[in-house]
Amino acid sequence: MYFRSDYNLNRMQFRNFKMVGYVVFGRGSFNQLDGILAPQRKAGAPMVFLLDHYFKGSALEQRIPLRGNDVLLYADVTYEPKTSQVDAIANDLKQQYDTISGIVGIGGGSTMDLAKAVSLMMNNPGSSADYQGWDLVQQPGVYKVGIPTLSGTGAEVSRTCVLTGPTRKLGMNSDFTPFDQIVLDPELAANAPANQRFYTGMDCYIHCIESLEGTFLNEFSKSYGEKALQLCQEVFLSNEPWGEKHDDKLMMASYAGGMSIAYSQVGVAHAVSYGLSYLLGTKHGIGNCIVMNHLEEYYPAGVAEFKQMVAHNNIDIPTGICAGLTDEQFDTMINVSLGMKPLWENALGKDWEQIMTREKLRALFEKL
Numbered sequence: 001m002y003f004r005s006d007y008n009l010n011r012m013q014f015r016n017f018k019m020v021g022y023v024v025f026g027r028g029s030f031n032q033l034d035g036i037l038a039p040q041r042k043a044g045a046p047m048v049f050l051l052d053h054y055f056k057g058s059a060l061e062q063r064i065p066l067r068g069n070d071v072l073l074y075a076d077v078t079y080e081p082k083t084s085q086v087d088a089i090a091n092d093l094k095q096q097y098d099t100i101s102g103i104v105g106i107g108g109g110s111t112m113d114l115a116k117a118v119s120l121m122m123n124n125p126g127s128s129a130d131y132q133g134w135d136l137v138q139q140p141g142v143y144k145v146g147i148p149t150l151s152g153t154g155a156e157v158s159r160t161c162v163l164t165g166p167t168r169k170l171g172m173n174s175d176f177t178p179f180d181q182i183v184l185d186p187e188l189a190a191n192a193p194a195n196q197r198f199y200t201g202m203d204c205y206i207h208c209i210e211s212l213e214g215t216f217l218n219e220f221s222k223s224y225g226e227k228a229l230q231l232c233q234e235v236f237l238s239n240e241p242w243g244e245k246h247d248d249k250l251m252m253a254s255y256a257g258g259m260s261i262a263y264s265q266v267g268v269a270h271a272v273s274y275g276l277s278y279l280l281g282t283k284h285g286i287g288n289c290i291v292m293n294h295l296e297e298y299y300p301a302g303v304a305e306f307k308q309m310v311a312h313n314n315i316d317i318p319t320g321i322c323a324g325l326t327d328e329q330f331d332t333m334i335n336v337s338l339g340m341k342p343l344w345e346n347a348l349g350k351d352w353e354q355i356m357t358r359e360k361l362r363a364l365f366e367k368l
Helices: 029-040 083-097 109-121 194-212 219-236 244-262 268-280 284-292 300-312 327-338 341-348 358-367
Strands: 022-025 047-052 071-075 102-107 143-148 162-164 169-173 181-184
Touching: 022 029, 022 244, 029 102, 029 143, 029 181, 047 109, 071 083, 071 109, 083 109, 083 162, 102 109, 109 143, 109 162, 109 169, 109 284, 169 268, 181 244, 194 219, 194 244, 194 268, 194 284, 194 300, 194 341, 219 244, 219 300, 268 284, 268 327, 268 341, 268 358, 284 300, 327 358
Parallel strands: 022 181, 047 071, 047 102, 102 143, 143 181
Antiparallel strands: 162 169
């Protein structure tokens, strides 16, 4: 998912990317879900609701508009989505129902990525691991809706669903991946734990820093990135107690931040955090924070402001998570990280492989 900035004198190529089909934003907009889904229902084919297991037995669960033979599944997001998890859900749904009317992902970035991936695997053969990469998906998935209950990942608008597979952590990046509909209701994020809200919000902030300082930068990504960055600054440097306007702003920052990287790319923090997640199971948001804490060489102003936000919000960033790892484990993280070539090119330019050597990356991991 990236914009190619190179061109010759006779031709320029621009990314013609797929966006989310429909968007509804506003407090209480979740109440419109039943009406939104009604035209998409097919006779005998259930609508599948994939709910973050955090909300099991909650008031939010009771508001889900189940009809007929609809299915409610709980998404275990203790760890980030795995290709095996995607395949198991999709295969089970195929065996039980053959086809479904659609899938609705309600939760954070992991739940939404899981919903996107299951949607695709309902109509594509093999394993989701076969589609980890860029533009490998051949068929559209079933109808899919994303409803974030945390703000920051941008998963609600991205053309990828990031999965940990047998050999790598990489998204199913395709024009078939974006949601057909998203429901942005800031009320759903009102009771998020403060630490989790910060880590996820920082995912958006780091998106913006990496996009705005990347070599793929263009006016499209810049416009969205600057607005998302401004909203993050207003939220995480605010002296007011957390309230409705903070949730409103952060939900729109997540949307704009996701749009920013749709036409550019992320960078060093994300590339390194993929290695952490693959080996150690580190959650994406906190992994980005752990890495960002040590990236002064690449994003000096952004890191300084990030640390200001950490202190202002009384957040502890874990340290020493790579202590005691073996050479083999470091090599595994390095291999996963260096496999994120578009991210490194955006961050460091076309000669990034001469800049980010295995030795330099190893030294960075050792700091974490």
